[in-house]
Ligand code: ADP
């Protein structure tokens with residue numbers, strides 16, 4: 001029995017580009033312990049989002065294994081897959097693209113409560129209000145439409161929606177990248193606080209080493225579909241051994 005919450009091994013995914021197959025993921029291995037934040041960094045096109053999409057079962061890998069809570073994720077079907085989705089949530093860079101912009105905030109948070117049977121219908125308004133408070137938003141926001149609120153508020157709504165099902169892991173794909181610096185710092189603080197309260201683990205995909213410094217327990221560096229280096233943030237940022245990490249450090253502000 002391993003103590004890992006998530007482990008990924010030999011993950012491989014080929015796409016075709018100009019009629020030729022190429023490996024977007026070429027044998028990716030890493031693990032995340034309960035309550036841990038692993039930052040996944042790397043240049044654009046290195047395969048970070050494809051890793052996220054494979055874990056979330058949005059893309060079927062060609063080879064490899066993904067274990068979550070001791071279960072083989074790629075074997076799950078039907079009810080077992082739905083139940084896993086409640087414990088493995090995601091937040092993307094742009095909630096406007098992910099959500100129906102005309103949906104109300106209440107509706108967006110109601111969906112996971114309903115789909116995963118977290119709260120009965122009569123209890124859902126109170127559950128929505130309490131989730132909004134947990135992410136630092138006023139319950140008055142419930143009746144607003146997604147396109148009417150700010151980018152930072154939208155990302156807080158996305159976080160409220162993700163934590164509604166009490167997950168153990170949230171995959172964040174560039175979730176704070178589009179936010180201004182001060183809004184970003186506040187959202188990172190919120191994510192830290194939720195982690196301290198609930199023992200959540202994060203797979204934190206980012207290209208921003210400032211974000212890595214602020215949140216990561218460990219960092220995995222990707223390049224061309226492979227993990228080229230893993231270690232503590234101080235080691236990756238202070239004494240990078242791979243050319244990829246050195247380039248990221250050199251390019252950082
Ligand atoms: P990152 O998130 O690190 O920027 P991605 O995982 O999005 O990288 O992409 C990795 C590589 O796979 C890129 O070359 C990208 O163009 C390619 N790719 C991603 N998704 C697809 C797809 N659905 N079809 C073809 N190529 C894809």
Ligand code: MG
Nearest residue numbers: 048049050173
């Ligand atoms: Mg990406």
